[in-house]
Amino acid sequence: MARVACPHLVRNFHALKSAGWPDTCGGSRIKNRLIETQPGLTNLESFIPRISCAFLSILFAATICLAEPKSAVPSITKVEPPSWWTNQRINPVRLLIRGANFNGARVRTERPQTVVDNVRVNNNGTYLFVDVRINLAARPGDYPLIIETAQGRTMVPFHLNSPLDGNKNFQGITSDDVVYLIMTDRFSDGDPSNNAPADSPPDANDRRNPRAYHGGDFRGIINHLQYFKDLGVTTLWLTP
Incomplete structure (x- = not known):
């Protein structure tokens, strides 16, 4: 046949x-x-x-x-720190970028006032470290980075802020200060919606249990600022 x-x-x-x-x-x-x-x-x-x-x-x-599995382009979930300041002694600044699909990534800058170096990626491609050197002539503004792989590219937002005036924005602690130590979770519940972490068991927030959450938060501290002033407190020392 x-x-x-x-x-x-x-x-x-x-x-x-x-x-x-x-x-x-x-x-x-x-x-x-x-x-x-x-x-x-x-x-x-x-x-x-x-x-x-x-x-x-x-x-x-x-x-x-x-x-055939489709290779995904790099994606960003978080940048730490998301910004820096111009004219700083700490230069370069090291960024930790969290996301996915960073394996084999190259990093470049969009503007000549910043230069990147020392790129490192973990084995899973979910963390990327990069050093960003900032030119002394750089002005405040946006200085995005670009992450590129064989599958695509994505932009990393990064901002330069104006330098802070240490004489106006900061004041050290002296012997004249009255320091009040606060354990935030035990002080005051100002926002009941965050009394326990998400997906926690019902008994995670229980004031009768010394090992459970008690509901204190930053909103509770803010609500009592006048109370601290009445006591003569000038400095708050916050613990977890």
């Missing part, structure tokens, strides 16, 4: 066969028909092997495409 020729559109049949795909077209047991490109061929029986061969080949190719 003669072999059935595959249609010309199945160009990779020999490659599929060498990869282990059965010779379905060549081994067809359909009646002795040579299926070549023949204009005017209208016999239904002659089209059956052509349709079968083409369908199986296309189906196999589609299966290969679906089976």
Whole structure:
């Protein structure tokens, strides 16, 4: 019995066969028909092997495409620190970028006032460290970074702020200060919605249990600032 020729559109049949795909077209047991490109061929029986061969080949190719995992582009979830200041002695500043698909990543800057170096990525591709050197002539503004891999690229937001005036914004503690130590969770519950971490058991917030959460928060401290002033307190020392 003669072999059935595959249609010309199945160009990779020999490659599929060498990869282990059965010779379905060549081994067809359909009646002795040579299926070549023949204009005017209208016999239904002659089209059956052509349709079968083409369908199986296309189906196999589609299966290969679906089976191959799609490589994802890099994605960002958090940048630490998200900003810095101009004219700082700490230079370069090291950024920790959290996200996914950082394996094989390259990092570059969008503006000439910043230069990146010393890029390191963990084995899972979820953390990326990079040193950013800031030119002394850099002005406050946005200085985004670009992370690139073979699969794509993504932008990392990074901002430079104006330098702080230490004489106006900071004041050290002296012997004249009155320091009040606060254990935040035990002081005052100003926001009941955050009394226990998300997905925690119902008894996680229980004031009768010394080892459980008691509901204190920053809002509770803010609500009592006048109380501290009345006591003569000038400095708050907050614990977890």
